[in-house]
Amino acid sequence: VNAQQLFNILSIACLYGLFAVGLNLIMGVARVLNLAQPAVFTWGALAAWLVISDLHAPAWLGFVAALAAGVVLGAALELAAFRPLRRRKADELTVAIASIGLLTILVGAARSATGASFLTFARGALPEGGVVLPGVIATPAQLAIIGVTLGLVLLLSLYLKLSANGIAIRAAVYSDEVAAINGVNVDRVYLATVIVGSALGALSGLLLGWSFNNVHYQMGEPFILRGIAIIFLGGFGSVPGALLGALVLAASEVLSVVYIGNGIRELVPFAMIVAVLLLRPQGLLPISHEDRA
């Protein structure tokens, strides 16, 4: 394994990590395994493509568009489905199945919008080429993935630890009833969490679309089981757990390609889900109830 491969593992891990932190935030706080997250991911990339390549707007507006798509979809998912289901005391499995329905609808909408074609960003619309660092050659997209993920996760952790809203979120995780008695607007906490988690997912979609210069309605599909594998591995609801799980999955995938062969890569996330469920169902970094989120 050389420095270039290690760097590639780091950038893949950060991309997976950004997606999985969003997923795990929603799982930990709102107790929803949001299987529609891969469609939000796709729509993040699509929104950016529409703004950058269709409307010829500058690249930074593409990032704004991806974030906006995440915010709008997150709010829609929570208000149209997760909140009514919570009101009716639906269990975790029922909500997860409903989110598969939302996934189906959003992927269908993405197919209608793109006509099922592969879209590429116009040449030069986003930074491309290679940046030579000591020992490795990085693409601008890889650097952005690493920078955005580490920066946002750090911000998110500080926000959850220090701000008044962060404390309210952690209180709602501990017990939504006790939090409500103490004046926390629990509905607003859930809404904010699903919005933030979806925005992270949409942003990771844009970053993947940028790094492969390819936007497609099915681009989220590989992330359905990868996301599940990562949050199982890291432990439900834990932000550091999601990052560790992403690192383990990315390393296993890259190393399996290096040492065994290309075909095996697709099996890694599934094998990981089975192994974690059978051997350590609580995940690598299980969190005591008080520390969730």
Place this chain on the structure above:
Amino acid sequence: LSDLLDFLDAYQFLAFSVIILVALSLSTYVTMASGSLSLAAPAFMAIGAYSSALASIHWQVPFPIALLIAAAGGGAAAAGVAVLSARLRALYLALMTLAVDEIVVTVALLVPFTGGASGLSGIPFETNAGWMFGFAIALVLFFWRFSRSRTFRFLSAIRQSELAARSLGLDIFTARIATCAIGGVIAGVAGALSAHLDGFVSPTGFGFDLIITILTAIVLGGMAAWYGAVLGGIVVALVPHYLVAISSVREYVYGGILVLVLIFLPRGLASVRLPLRRTWANARSVASR
């Protein structure tokens, strides 16, 4: 009668696709009868399809033997998964079985003897209307008897409260494995029938899309009774037939059914009659007083 036969002939392939989806819904329903939803029916269907196809192509076994091989393969694989996942419940079991399905599809793409992505062709065309309708009648008879059996009441007890069932001395481990094996046998036979109907098998047919279709069928039909799974399977199999003109509409319909039914009718279509029936029972008890 000849009109009926003409009608069946014209709509034979539609009827076959309805029967296959109903079989897969029942295969999933039977795992839920003991309270644990398994999403791996497509995986066991694939195992049945490939095992009977390979046995027919390489060993020229007669079709009934190929069906038995498919049933044994699907049942054994399902029992194996059930033993491995005996400790898992609810969401965790559903996700584990989702991963099992993806593993089977990916392995079918990778190993040489399944023909990879291009699939297996040259499977003898053996499935005819007799086999298909025979399978459908066998399923209906089985579930009709099964839902009235003592075993089924054990399973319902487990579904309603595992703790209470265990304290009554019911063997939960064996019950789970038996229901999963029955589900695997049904899915395996369905796979063999569809492989020998099309003369062709490829991994793409057994992926996440099929799981969504099955989930839509059983969510729509509901978990209240086995005929819910039948009803859901029939409706969902007919949807693409009537909406084939506009491709994405199918996705909106399936997704919409999943979300709306779970919010507004969480026990599905099979539960709709229940209030009526209760009214009827009340009326009778009032009348007899």
